Amino acid sequence: DTEVTQTPKHLVMGMTNKKSLKCEQHMGHRAMYWYKQKAKKPPELMFVYSYEKLSINESVPSRFSPECPNSSLLNLHLHALQPEDSALYLCASSQDLLGDFPYEQYFGPGTRLTVT
Amino acid sequence: GQNIDQPTEMTATEGAIVQINCTYQTSGFNGLFWYQQHAGEAPTFLSYNVLDGLEEKGRFSSFLSRSKGYSYLLLKELQMKDSASYLCAVLTGTASKLTFGTGTRLQVTL
Numbered sequence: 001d002t003e004v005t006q007t008p009k010h011l012v013m014g015m016t017n018k019k020s021l022k023c024e025q026h027m028g029h030r031a032m033y034w035y036k037q038k039a040k041k042p043p044e045l046m047f048v049y050s051y052e053k054l055s056i057n058e059s060v061p062s063r064f065s066p067e068c069p070n071s072s073l074l075n076l077h078l079h080a081l082q083p084e085d086s087a088l089y090l091c092a093s094s095q096d097l098l099g100d101f102p103y104e105q106y107f108g109p110g111t112r113l114t115v116t
Numbered sequence: 117g118q119n120i121d122q123p124t125e126m127t128a129t130e131g132a133i134v135q136i137n138c139t140y141q142t143s144g145f146n147g148l149f150w151y152q153q154h155a156g157e158a159p160t161f162l163s164y165n166v167l168d169g170l171e172e173k174g175r176f177s178s179f180l181s182r183s184k185g186y187s188y189l190l191l192k193e194l195q196m197k198d199s200a201s202y203l204c205a206v207l208t209g210t211a212s213k214l215t216f217g218t219g220t221r222l223q224v225t226l
Contacts, residue, residue, distance in 0.1 A: 042216035104164070
């Protein structure tokens with residue numbers, strides 16, 4: 001099983017709403033990632049978790065709050081978003097953080113978020 | 117900072133060979149990945165280079181020159197399904213920071 005699943009596929013939310021994106025993998029990977037991708041742009045790294053601990057936060061605004069409740073799950077909690085936060089949010093996982101050996105990152109299908 | 121450049125768009129004919137270039141200026145280089153992304157879908161892994169030279173995987177090959185900050189992806193025997201965006205991504209640091217290039221949109225025509 002080399003699948004990363006994400007729910008929901010699509011999400012429309014108002015600027016005052018609170019919602020969560022979910023990501024799950026059952027490959028035994030210990031590193032998980034959130035990326036944001038705007039239309040016709042490359043993915044941009046937001047957060048990296050390793051062994052359920054946050055290891056990279058790319059200066060993401062606090063209205064995005066990641067959570068890694070266990071090694072298989074990664075959540076992204078959303079609150080008071082702006083219309084410019086509308087994008088495709090991609091989750092990825094890899095066997096471990098890259099050190100001496102580059103592990104392949106597997107991407108999920110993404111959640112397309114629209115903030116109104 | 118990181119600077120990773122690719123041509124924006126390329127067009128090639130079915131059955132032909134196409135080379136997509138990527139130049140980068142980064143700190144703490146740990147390797148370079150190539151990903152394919154079809155419109156509306158997630159990126160999928162194509163290849164990885166950490167040492168200089170050519171890596172071949174079927175119809176796809178990738179080359180790296182670390183001294184020149186340069187890589188290319190070579191696609192042979194092009195098929196219509198190869199029409200997609202191709203993303204060069206550089207790995208830096210020990211915490212798996214992957215920075216993607218601007219991406220190259222490839223159109224394969226008959």
